Amino acid sequence: MNKSIAELMTKNVIQVSPQTTIAKCAEIMSQFRISSLIISDNDLPIGILTERDLVRLFSQSVSLEKAVAEFMSASLVTVLVDTYSRDACHLFVVHGIRHLVVVDESGRLAGIVTETDFRRNAGVEEFIGLRTVASIMDTSVLLLPPDTLVANAARMMNSRRVSCAVVVDDLVPIGIVTERDMVGLYRHQVGVAMIRDIMSSPVATITQELLVVDAVQRMQKDVIRHLVVVNSQGETVAVVAEQRPKPATKKRCLEPYSIPFLI
Incomplete structure (x- = not known):
C-alpha cells in the first residue's frame, strides 16, 4: 500500500x-x-x-x-x-x-x-518475497579484536563508513559495537577503554540461508538494528543491518523499495 x-x-x-x-x-x-x-x-x-x-x-x-x-x-x-x-x-x-x-x-x-x-x-x-539473507548481507564487515581501543574503533568505523564493528575471537563473534554505542562513549570520553569492556554481548546471529523476512522480524522482535551472519562453524561472514543506502543506479530508481529497510 x-x-x-x-x-x-x-x-x-x-x-x-x-x-x-x-x-x-x-x-x-x-x-x-x-x-x-x-x-x-x-x-x-x-x-x-x-x-x-x-x-x-x-x-x-x-x-x-x-x-x-x-x-x-x-x-x-x-x-x-x-x-x-x-x-x-x-x-x-x-x-x-x-x-x-x-x-x-x-x-x-x-x-x-x-x-x-x-x-x-x-x-x-510483500517486497521481500522469498529472498534469503545471502542476497542482501554485507560481507565487508569490520572485524576487531577485543583489545582494540574505543578511539581506534571509532576511527575505523568512520573511515569504513560502517554502522557497527563486530568483536571476534578467532572469527567467532563475541560482541558488537554500534554507532549508537559510540554516541554514549563519545559523550563520556571513553576513548582509552578497550572494546571488550564496552561491547554488547552476546551477539544476535543468523545464517545466510534464513529468509530476509525472518531476519526483519527478528530485528523487530529484539528491537535491534544489526544481525551477525555466521557459517556452520559459528564464524563471522557478514552483517545484516539498517544502514545507509547505496547510491542509486537506474535499476534502483525504478525499484525504490529494494534497499532502504532491508540492509
Missing part, C-alpha cells in the same frame, strides 16, 4: 538550536535513543546531526563544547506531508540518506521519517 508519509513519520521531533553543544546533542540522543537531531531556527529545519556524524567527530577528537552549527549537515532533503511513501522511499535511495525531514507548506518542521519507520510500517514482506 502506498501510504502518505504523514502516516509513517514521527511527529514529535526533538529539535535543538544551532548554538547547542555537541555534548548536549550526544546527551539528548543517548537519553531518547534516537538516531538523529534536527537543528532548527523558529521551527524551520536548517540542519541534521546523526549518529554517524558523532562517530566521525569522536574519531577526530572534536571538543564536546563546540556548537552543533559547525558540524551539522546543512543540505537537508525534505518532503511535504502529503508525499506518498513510495516517492519518499525513492529519495532515500537517490540521495543515500537514512533520515528524511518532513515539512508543511510553510517549510516548518512537521516530522521525520527513518529507514526503521519504513521497515516497521510499510509492509516490507
